[in-house]
Amino acid sequence: MSIHTQFLTVARGNTTALASYAQAVLRIVAAYLLLTHASAKLFHVPHIAMFDGLPLFSLLGVAGVIELVSGLLVLFGLFKRSAAFVLSGELAFAYFIGHAPQGHCRC
16 A cells, blocks of 8 residues: 555545534534524523513514524434424524515625
């Protein structure tokens, strides 16, 4: 086996190991962002005045519950695909309800 082949074999092995670490970091950061948004809506930490007096069974309250539960599932790696599927629908819904009507699309 040549030196070049040995180097490629080692590089591929390290890339696979690094990819799993990168996926874990991405999962943790995404869960942190979801939990931050959920805690602002449900627990008022960090405090955002828009969420004062938010009823739990309102559109934003249900979104907060979905973000909290799915964020915890993603953080701990339980039912990741199912949680990501639900979150993709919830976040697309949030975009089209909250951001798209304002016309901030830079498409």
